[in-house]
Each structure stands twice: as structure tokens, then as C-alpha cells.
Amino acid sequence: MSIWIEEDAKVLVQGITGKQGMFHADKMVEYGTNIVGGCTPGKGGQTVELQGKPYPVWHSMSEAIEATDADATVIYVPPPFAAEAIMEAADAFDTIKGEGVVVCITEGIPTLDMVKAVAYVENRPGVRLIGPNCPGIITPGEKGGAKIGIMPGHIHAKGRIGIVSKSGTLTYEAVAQTMSIDEGQSTCIGIGGDPVNGTGFIDCLAAFEADPQTEAIIMIGEIGGNAEQEAAAWAAGNVTKPIVGFVAGATAPPGKRMGHAGAIISGGKGTAEEKFEAFRAAGIACAMDPSELGKVLLESLKAAGLR
Amino acid sequence: MNIHEYQGKTLLRENNVAVLEGVHCTTVEQALSAYDSLGSKVVAVKSQIHAGGRGKGTLYHPETREHVMDGGVKIAFSREEVESYATNILGNILVTIQTGDEGKLVSNLYIEAGCDIAHEYYLALLVDRDNKSVLIMASTEGGMDIEDVAHNTPELIHKVVVDPNAGLLGFQKRDLGMSLGLSGAALKSFGKMLSNMYTMFVREDCVMVEINPLVRTGADEIVALDSKISFDENAEFRHKNWDDLRDLSEEEDVEIRAKETGLSYVKLDGNIGCLVNGAGLAMATMDVIKLYGGEPANFLDVGGGANEEQVKTAFSIILEDPNVKGILVNIFGGIMRCDIIARGVIAATEALSLEVPLVVRLAGTNVDEGKAILAASTLNIHPADDLAEGAQKIVALIGGDE
Numbered sequence: 055m056s057i058w059i060e061e062d063a064k065v066l067v068q069g070i071t072g073k074q075g076m077f078h079a080d081k082m083v084e085y086g087t088n089i090v091g092g093c094t095p096g097k098g099g100q101t102v103e104l105q106g107k108p109y110p111v112w113h114s115m116s117e118a119i120e121a122t123d124a125d126a127t128v129i130y131v132p133p134p135f136a137a138e139a140i141m142e143a144a145d146a147f148d149t150i151k152g153e154g155v156v157v158c159i160t161e162g163i164p165t166l167d168m169v170k171a172v173a174y175v176e177n178r179p180g181v182r183l184i185g186p187n188c189p190g191i192i193t194p195g196e197k198g199g200a201k202i203g204i205m206p207g208h209i210h211a212k213g214r215i216g217i218v219s220k221s222g223t224l225t226y227e228a229v230a231q232t233m234s235i236d237e238g239q240s241t242c243i244g245i246g247g248d249p250v251n252g253t254g255f256i257d258c259l260a261a262f263e264a265d266p267q268t269e270a271i272i273m274i275g276e277i278g279g280n281a282e283q284e285a286a287a288w289a290a291g292n293v294t295k296p297i298v299g300f301v302a303g304a305t306a307p308p309g310k311r312m313g314h315a316g317a318i319i320s321g322g323k324g325t326a327e328e329k330f331e332a333f334r335a336a337g338i339a340c341a342m343d344p345s346e347l348g349k350v351l352l353e354s355l356k357a358a359g360l361r
Numbered sequence: 362m363n364i365h366e367y368q369g370k371t372l373l374r375e376n377n378v379a380v381l382e383g384v385h386c387t388t389v390e391q392a393l394s395a396y397d398s399l400g401s402k403v404v405a406v407k408s409q410i411h412a413g414g415r416g417k418g419t420l421y422h423p424e425t426r427e428h429v430m431d432g433g434v435k436i437a438f439s440r441e442e443v444e445s446y447a448t449n450i451l452g453n454i455l456v457t458i459q460t461g462d463e464g465k466l467v468s469n470l471y472i473e474a475g476c477d478i479a480h481e482y483y484l485a486l487l488v489d490r491d492n493k494s495v496l497i498m499a500s501t502e503g504g505m506d507i508e509d510v511a512h513n514t515p516e517l518i519h520k521v522v523v524d525p526n527a528g529l530l531g532f533q534k535r536d537l538g539m540s541l542g543l544s545g546a547a548l549k550s551f552g553k554m555l556s557n558m559y560t561m562f563v564r565e566d567c568v569m570v571e572i573n574p575l576v577r578t579g580a581d582e583i584v585a586l587d588s589k590i591s592f593d594e595n596a597e598f599r600h601k602n603w604d605d606l607r608d609l610s611e612e613e614d615v616e617i618r619a620k621e622t623g624l625s626y627v628k629l630d631g632n633i634g635c636l637v638n639g640a641g642l643a644m645a646t647m648d649v650i651k652l653y654g655g656e657p658a659n660f661l662d663v664g665g666g667a668n669e670e671q672v673k674t675a676f677s678i679i680l681e682d683p684n685v686k687g688i689l690v691n692i693f694g695g696i697m698r699c700d701i702i703a704r705g706v707i708a709a710t711e712a713l714s715l716e717v718p719l720v721v722r723l724a725g726t727n728v729d730e731g732k733a734i735l736a737a738s739t740l741n742i743h744p745a746d747d748l749a750e751g752a753q754k755i756v757a758l759i760g761g762d763e
Contacts, residue, residue, distance in 0.1 A: 221642065226693045247641065277644070280491070344645050
């Protein structure tokens with residue numbers, strides 16, 4: 055088991071004929087992801103070559119899902135059109151299958167577009183949105199697996215640690231830390247650093263708690279908002295598996311946007327200190343340095359009798 | 362992206378939100394003719410900077426730092442007072458609770474007609490991350506610091522969440538207006554104003570509109586007496602007019618240049634420069650430097666697909682800061698390949714004849730090639746295997762210089 059994405063999940067790529075879409079689709083096929091084709095309006099009927107093999111392109115997501123029975127889609131569409139791509143995918147999955155996973159990698163989508171898109175997705179309860187502005191989701195397999203996004207596949211291995219993070223490269227850091235203590239990952243999810251996004255920490259924690267393959271969780275937050283505090287409070291009452299946490303941005307000055315649109319301390323709220331405190335209050339083992347995530351995870355696993 | 366009050370007032374006026382008559386000025390002469398043309402005996406003389414707390418701020422001489430005047434927003438009762446206030450404000454430095462000690466040079470002034478105020482309210486529209494919707498907040502406690510109100514008397518802040526599909530509904534406007542104690546003509550005026558402001562918020566891609574105070578006049582009209590408006594930078598592609606509204610003097614020059622080359626840079630006060638890929642990792646790198654006793658000089662995210670040229674630009678931006686005594690490069694290659702970064706680092710150190718110590722930590726895609734390239738170079742580059750080691754090394758290296 056894993057969460058939301060099985061190793062052999064059938065995946066579509068929206069924006070597959072674009073430079074970014076094609077590059078990453080190729081990398082996904084190389085990793086072993088079961089890519090079944092893509093969608094670019096106006097380019098239906100064409101094929102795209104990935105790792106030396108042709109893949110079909112459809113005009114619309116409903117055509118693509120009808121033809122392939124896809125389980126998930128990944129969006130590499132430029133910011134002005136990305137929210138619309140999310141809604142198209144959500145509508146098609148909802149109408150045809152009643153469910154589906156939509157992963158949006160695009161960075162820089164206008165916030166009010168996302169307000170609209172998230173409300174649209176929430177009206178279709180079988181559809182899950184991950185992102186935007188995120189590295190995606192990966193479920194490593196025995197051989198290959200399902201990599202849906204832009205993360206470097208080769209650093210992962212199948213295992214029992216679930217990882218959820220707002221940041222891309224910090225997720226990779228966390229993956230490397232699990233590997234340093236000979237642990238692999240069940241599923242790794244980047245939920246993205248935008249102020250308005252789809253899947254949040256609590257969704258991921260609940261899914262990891264319910265997933266028999268996952269035995270411990272790494273949760274990585276950053277400054278801004280209070281999603282981490284809410285997730286910690288929720289975890290205290292609902293998660294029995296050990297959680298290890300880190301929050302980036304302890305040294306960030308207030309009022310300055312630190313790269314991610316959501317990473318900003320406003321009105322003295324959303325500081326790293328506040329979030330670490332909430333983690334500790336919830337019994338989450340904290341690493342003050344991401345290079346120590348492995349060490350802290352090992353201690354937590356031992357304390358739980360898992361090592 | 363923030364805009365000035367006078368620009369916000371123009372926008373509000375265009376969107377049929379009542380504001381007072383006012384004139385934007387950059388000289389004392391303009392301020393005087395504005396006073397003459399407004400025909401109002403009492404006017405407000407308002408410093409225009411992108412920071413709050415102007416009224417309670419203090420003006421200083423830009424060179425001597427001598428105290429010039431208390432208050433960056435003044436009520437003038439005569440032409441002479443307008444002249445004296447405008448002279449004291451323009452060209453001087455305004456320090457407020459939000460500007461930091463260095464303050465901000467005031468180059469713009471807004472002269473606004475007076476008004477008969479019956480009550481002051483607070484109103485804000487913003488994108489709320491918890492509800493993933495536009496949130497409207499209002500309070501009877503206008504003119505105060507809203508964070509104090511929220512802390513001391515949270516029951517006096519009333520909220521409405523707008524469903525993005527349904528839009529702002531009639532009952533929501535009525536409920537909010539009535540919770541402020543409005544009735545009759547004032548309630549009607551409030552509802553109309555709120556509709557227009559919400560429409561503007563969405564059309565102009567705002568992330569925040571704050572009106573403090575919003576006032577009810579003696580004639581029961583609702584008027585925006587102040588305006589603080591921020592736009593969503595992500596939506597810049599569909600607002601060509603933002604270029605004209607942007608006041609570059611309010612932004613750090615180097616941060617603008619970084620942005621133009623696709624880098625995200627924020628200057629800080631420390632002495633260890635950082636060059637990192639990814640916003641989260643860049644913040645974590647700063648945190649770990651601090652954890653091991655150093656002080657980061659900057660936040661710098663080179664993004665996911667930086668090339669050699671961008672790495673070079675990143676180095677030159679870091680080195681512009683004279684406080685920088687050492688640099689830590691921390692790259693976890695995903696899309697970005699470590700060998701490309703290694704070449705970029707070497708090219709940049711050579712081109713800029715780097716003199717400060719440099720620690721490079723590489724991980725991820727093509728890490729072995731990257732490390733080999735650095736090892737083969739004759740330059741004085743200190744390798745590190747993980748972030749903690751990198752931070753400890755750079756802290757030790759600059760410590761050794763003292």
C-alpha cells in the first residue's frame with residue numbers, strides 16, 4: 055500500500071507538448087511511472103516521444119480519461135492557464151470516474167485563480183488536488199514506481215516512512231535523511247508553498263495514519279499561515295505513528311516574502327518558533343537542522359520499538 | 362506589490378467607492394496650489410510611503426538625522442500650515458513602527474480635503490489561507506491598530522467569508538453593516554461600497570485592501586479615508602498598468618535586479634552569503650547557519666533550473682553586500698544538475714576573483730560529477746557533504762579571519 059497513488063497508477067500529463075511537460079514526462083517514464091498519454095488543447099491526435107516510445111496526445115481531459123482510464127494527472131501548464139487546467143481535470147475525473155488525483159506543479163498561479171480552482175475541486179469530493187507550486191507526489195516501487203512530478207527519482211527507495219512537505223528541495227533533503235539511516239519511503243508528497251492550495255498537512259497525516267505500509271512520518275513546514283499548528287493539534291489526537299518535524303524560516307524577517315508566496319510572517323503570525331512549539335506540544339519530535347532529521351527519526355523509531 | 366495611498370484612492374474612485382477629493386504632490390508649490398484648488402478650509406497633509414503608522418511616525422533630516430517634526434500625517438487649518446507641513450515632510454526621512462530605524466525618504470505627498478466624521482470604522486478584504494477564500498473583516502474600532510483590537514477585544518471584529526462561486530451576497534453585506542451598528546442610509550451606502558470594493562478586489566487581483574479608517578459622515582455616507590492596497594505579484598501578467606503604479610524607490614534595488622534574472626533574493630543583516638536552490642531549503646540554510654553560530658547575509662533561491670549565468674549573477678549580487686565575509690552554496694539537485702552548478706561556481710569565482718571563503722555542499726542529481734569538478738579545480742573551495750557540515754565549515758572559516 056501507499057497513499058493515493060499506487061506504484062502502477064495510470065498517469066496523464068497536461069501540457070505534455072510543452073518544453074517543461076515533455077522534459078518531465080520523459081523523466082517520469084524513465085523512472086518507471088505508468089504514463090498513458092497527455093493532453094494539450096489543439097494538439098489532439100499527435101504523439102509525443104518519451105524514452106524512445108510514442109505516447110498519445112488528446113485535445114481534452116475528458117477524451118484522455120475516457121481513452122485511458124487514467125488515475126491521475128500532472129499539470130505543467132503555464133501560470134495563466136494552470137487553474138483552468140486543474141478545473142478541466144477535476145471535472146473530467148468527477149464526471150467519468152467519480153475520482154482522480156490532480157497534481158499541479160506550476161509555480162506562479164494568481165492567488166484568486168486558485169481560490170476559484172480549489173472551491174471547484176472541493177465541490178467534487180472524489181477529486182484530490184495536490185499543489186500547486188510543488189514537486190509532486192512519488193510512491194517508490196520495488197522496481198521503479200510512480201513518480202508524478204519533478205523530484206529526482208533516483209534518491210528514493212520503497213519503504214515505510216511517509217513524507218509531507220511544503221518545500222521541494224527540503225523534501226529531497228528529508229528523503230536523503232531517511233536513506234542515511236537505511237529507511238525507504240511509502241509516499242512523499244510536496245503540498246506546495248502557495249497560500250491557497252489543495253491537499254494540506256492534515257489530509258496527508260490522516261492518509262499516512264490509515265496506510266499500513268507507513269510506519270512513521272516526516273512533516274516539514276515553513277513560515278506563514280497556521281497550517282502546521284492546526285496539523286500538529288490534529289495529529290495529537292489522531293495520529294498514533296511517530297512524527298518527526300522541521301520548520302524552515304526561523305531566521306526569516308517579518309513582512310518579507312521568502313521565495314514562496316505563502317512564506318511570509320505577517321502581523322507577527324506564522325513564525326517558525328510558533329510552529330515548532332505547536333509540534334512539540336503535540337509530541338512531534340523536532341529536528342532543528344534538516345541534516346538531523348535522520349538522527350531524530352532513528353530515535354523515534356527506536357522509541358516506538360520499530361528499530 | 363504595494364501601492365501608495367494616493368494611487369489606491371484613484372483606484373477606489375474608479376471603482377465607485379467614495380473617497381475625498383485629493384491631489385498628489387511632489388513639491389511644496391504643488392501642495393499650496395492643491396490647497397487652493399480643493400477649496401476646503403481644513404485639509405490633511407499626508408506622507409506617502411509604503412508603510413503603516415505614518416500618523417504616529419517621526420520625520421528626520423536625511424543627512425543630519427536631526428528631528429524635524431512629529432507625525433507624518435497632519436491636519437492643516439490654513440495655507441500657512443500646509444506650507445509648513447509640506448516643507449517638513451518632503452525630502453525628509455519618515456520613521457514609523459513599520460519602517461525600521463532607517464526610515465523611508467518621503468518624495469510624495471497627498472493633500473486631501475477635510476470631512477465631517479460621525480464615526481470611524483475598520484475594513485479589510487484579504488485572501489484568507491484558512492478558508493481559501495476572500496475574507497472581509499470590519500470593526501467599529503476604526504483608526505486604531507487592528508492587531509491590538511484583535512488581541513484585546515476580538516468580539517469587536519466581524520468577519521464574512523465570500524464563497525468564490527456565489528460572490529458577495531446581499532445578506533452578508535447587511536449582516537456586516539448591522540454588526541457595525543449601521544442602519545438606514547448608512548447601511549445602504551455601506552452595502553453599495555462593499556459590493557464595489559469586492560468587485561475591485563477580484564478584478565484588480567488584490568491580496569489585501571485595508572481601509573483604516575472607513576468613516577460614516579454626518580450625512581450618513583460611507584467614505585474611505587485611508588487606503589492600503591497590495592496586489593498579487595503572480596497576476597502581474599494580466600495587469601499591464603502595474604508598471605506605472607510600481608514605486609521602485611520603495612523596493613530594494615538589488616532585490617529588483619535579482620528578480621529580473623529569475624532569482625529570489627532578500628537582504629539580511631549577517632555576514633554569510635547563501636546561494637541555495639528552493640525557497641524552503643534556502644530558509645533552512647539560513648536557519649542552520651544561525652544554529653551553528655553564524656549570521657546569514659541573505660536569502661537567495663536560484664530556483665529549479667538555474668544555468669551558469671544565473672549562478673554568476675547570484676554570486677555578484679551576494680558580493681555587492683560589503684558585509685559578506687564568506688559564502689555557503691547549498692544545492693540539492695533535482696532538475697538542476699550538480700555538475701552544471703559546479704561549473705557555474707567555478708566560472709563565477711574566477712570571473713569575480715572571489716576573495717572570501719567559499720563552502721559548497723552538493724547533493725542529488727550528478728553529485729559525483731559535481732564534486733569531482735570542484736575537487737579538480739585549483740580554486741580554494743571547501744566541499745561539504747551535508748548542510749550541517751557546510752554551515753559549521755563556513756562559520757569556522759570566517760571566524761578564523763577575525
